[in-house]
Amino acid sequence: MLKNTRWANLLIQLAAVLMALLLTTLIMLAADAPPLEAYANIIKGSFGSLDRISKVLLSWIPLLLTTAGLLITFSTGLWNIGVEGQIVLGAIATTWVLRLFQDSAIAPGWIIFLSILAGMIGGAIWASLAGALKTFGGVNEIFGGLGLNFVATALTLWLIFGPWKRPGVGSMSGTQPFPEELWLPQIPDYDLSYWALGLAIASIVAVYFLLQxxxxxxxxxxxxxxxxxAHLLGIPTWQHMMAAFFLCGIFAGAAGAMQVTAVYHRLIPSISSGYGYLGLLVAMLVNYQAIWAAPVALFYAALNIGSIQLPIVLKMDSSLSGVLQGMLVLFVLMVEGIRQRYLRRT
Amino acid sequence: MTTDTLIIGLAGVLASAAPVLFAVLGETISERAGVINLSMNGTILLAAMGGFAVSVSTGSLFWGFITGMIIGGLVALVLAFSSITLKQSQVAVGFVLTMVCRDLSYFLGNPYMGLTGPRLSSWSIPVLKDIPIFGALLFRQDYLTYISYLGIIIVWVWIYKTRPGLILQGIGERPASAFVRGANVNRLRYIYTVLGGALIGLAGVTYSLSVKYGWKGTISGLDGIGWIALSITIFGGWDPIRAAFGCYLFSLLQWLGLVLQPALPNIPSQVLQVAPFPLMILTLLFVNIGNAEWVERTLAAIPEPSRKAISRLLRALRASPPAALGVPFESE
Incomplete structure (x- = not known):
């Protein structure tokens, strides 16, 4: 049985998933929460109706874009934890261009196109900062990136309460929403945009081919x-690390641009919605293989959307989805370790 | 501002630095042993919530603190098992743990939101409290602040002045040599990681039972502190005294942000609260830039007198991590 490694691997992965589910269930039981109803609500809340499915897909878009970017930095051996801030800067740059041209004579389609392009550049610049700190300053990308994340959040808050505040008084609800012609075109009656969906799918395909x-x-x-x-073989190492940061920043920036043009239609304080950190989890869970990124990201997006129901229906905190999302990665890592240690070539 | 309010403010700076200090000292001994505990941000939240919940349920502060430390130790144990025994990436496991613990604290802490229970009170040290200025500044605090002063000294003495401390340095710098000299590298790494984790847990519960009393879920204001403590650990160059300096500096900056707020009405308070971060990046840059290879080359091109001064400055600021940090150890 174990000779057939592909099947053995699959079985082991399945065991990890079951263990994560089991532990999450035990945690719910310990908290006096009904696990079966919770799971049923998450499934109903994510795939129960067309409207729900469109919301899951809408949340899949930025997550998939972010994961696509992270696959590039992970492949280069870089822990780009600053991806969160790169999404934020993408959103800020997008909002900036939209504000700049919203009263001009340029066709709305072009304004949207330019704003998304600006978002990609914004994300790439922020990523390059973390990259420069790493390659020229010797600052580990985890610490540089974390610091830049906080700075990005501060920048967002300053813009929302300062220069870009709503007429009257600035508030945590964000900037003044953009008029509907500056939204990415949506499917009638649903929030979902084919354009955004297409961009996300094209991105993960592009990254797959880039890496493979x-x-x-x-x-x-x-x-x-x-x-x-690599250095001894004559590969210019620091240039490749900078390139990886830059490319990842483009995808993270695109995710931020989608958050503005396809989801919130304005800049809000938590514009990144934690997709950067979630993307890191997804990338780890798929073992940095692009081929699995799309379905796993979809599953994680479904958990996010499905758990929104929990506080309303079961008076349970929606962070349950985060617990399950993390437990899955933790057990997959641990089970992989057990396999390497105890089951190798037996 | 009168002298009295200034002293009270600065005494507050010392008190609010206490939990950061616990976390940084914990991370320092863990990293000295060669294990990065990246779970700190989540561990602090989970320990804060768990310790608070237990103290409310039992009415006992003591059990609250014990719970917080046990939680911190247990999370560190998961990290130690995954990274030392199962040889998975410390950074990956630590990051996942930070996410799981954070969400777990929000999920399990839901019923305890906004409750109140016993609270740590201050206790002035007799005689010492009457020393002019210093009495009010240092010795009219709560127990934990006193413990935090002691913690700096104990960890410093342990690392630099004792034999086990020498071995601790060894297993982080040259584990193979330490092993040859009879140190059980992996067992010691387990011990220090769990011990460090307990200190990180103490940091969390110090928040929820004293410095930022209570549990308020996502608005507890604790999310992010672990990342700061992680930066201070590096800023501190894995040295307890320098780390303490970093903690007090950070705490001072946050207090200054609050004090200066009325003078800068155009800047929202949320921005001033994150003001230490850009400074943190800059200090990290100064601490690390001496390690970058291009600096050596550039320095070589600078004329003699100024080169000496610059390289001396860089060397003074510079901090290098333990050589075996993040590297698993195999005895064969």
């Missing part, structure tokens, strides 16, 4: 696997 099918992707992975060996 190009020489550039191969060199990125070489830098990630063995920095010194």
């Amino acid at each position: 099918g190009t020489y550039f992707g191969l060199r990125l992975k070489a830098v990630g696997k063995n920095f010194r060996a």
Whole structure:
């Protein structure tokens, strides 16, 4: 049985998922919460109606974009925890361009296009900052990135309460919403935009081919696997690390742009919605393989949307979804460790 | 501002630095042993919630603190098992734990939101409290603040002046040599990681039972503190005294942000609260830039007298992590 490693791996992964579910269930029992009803509500709340499914897809878009970007930095051996701030900067740049041109004579379609482009550049610049701190300043990308995340949040708050505040007084509900012609076109009666969906799917496909099918992707992975060996083989290492940051920033910035043009239609204080950190979890769970990113991100988006119901129906905190999302990754990591330690070539 | 209010303000700075200090000292000994505990941000939240819940249910502060420390130790134990025994990436496991613990604290803490229970009160040290200025500044605090002063000294003495401390440095710097000299590297790493985790848990429960009393879910204002403590650990260069300096500096900056608020009405308070972060990045840059290779090359090009001064400055600021930080140890 164990000789057939593909099936053995699948079985082991399945065991990890079951253990995560079991532990989450035990936690609910300990908190006097009804687990079966909670799971039923999450499923109903995510796939129960077309409206719900469209909301799941809407949340899938920024998550998938972020994960796509993170696959590039992870392949290069970089822990781009600053992705959260890169989403925020993407959103800020998008809002800035929308505000700049909203009263001009330019066609709305072009304004939206330019604003998304600006979002990508904004994210890429913020990522390059973390990259520069890492490559030229010797500051570990985790700490530089975390600091930049906080700075990005401060910048958002300052803009919302300062220069970009609503007529009257600034508030936590964000900036003045943009008029509907500056929204990405939506499917009638649903919040979902085909354009945003198309961008997200195209991105993950592009990243898959970049990492699997190009020489550039191969060199990125070489830098990630063995920095010194790559350097000795003549691969310009710091340039590849900077490139990985820059590319990841483009996708994170695009996620921020989607949050503005396709989801909130304004800048809000928590514009990133934690998709950066969630994207890190998704990337870890798929073991940095692009092929699995789309379905796993969809599952995580479904957990996010499904758990919104919990406080209303069961008076349960919606952070339950976060517990399950984290437990899954934790058990997959641990089970992988057990497999390597105890089941190797038995 | 009168001298009295200034002293009271600064005494508050010392008190609110206490939990950050516990966290930073805990992380310092863990990293000294070679294990990065990235779960700190979530551990602090979970310990704060758990300790508070137990103190409300039992009416006992003591059990609240014990619970907080046990939670911190248990989370660290999961990290130690996954990274030392199962050889998974410390950063990956730590990050996942930080997310799980945070959400778990919000989920389990829901019923305890806004409740009140026993609260740590201050206790002035007789005689010492009457020293002019310093008495009011240092010795009219609560027990935990006193423990935090002691903590700096104990950890410093332990690392630099005792034999086990020497071995602790060894397992973080050259685990193979330490092993040859008879140290059980992995067992010691387990011990220090769990011990450090307990201190991080103490940090959380110090918040919920004293510095930021109570549990208020997502608006408890504790999310983010673990990341700050992590930066201060590096700023502190894995040295308890320098780390303490970082904690007090951070606490002072936050207090200044509050005090200066009325003078800067155009800047929302949320912005001033994060003001330490850009400074933190800058200090990290100064602390680390001496490690970058291009700096050496640039320095070589600078004329002699100023080069000496600059390189001396960089060396004074510089901090290098324990050499085996994040690297699993195999005895064979």
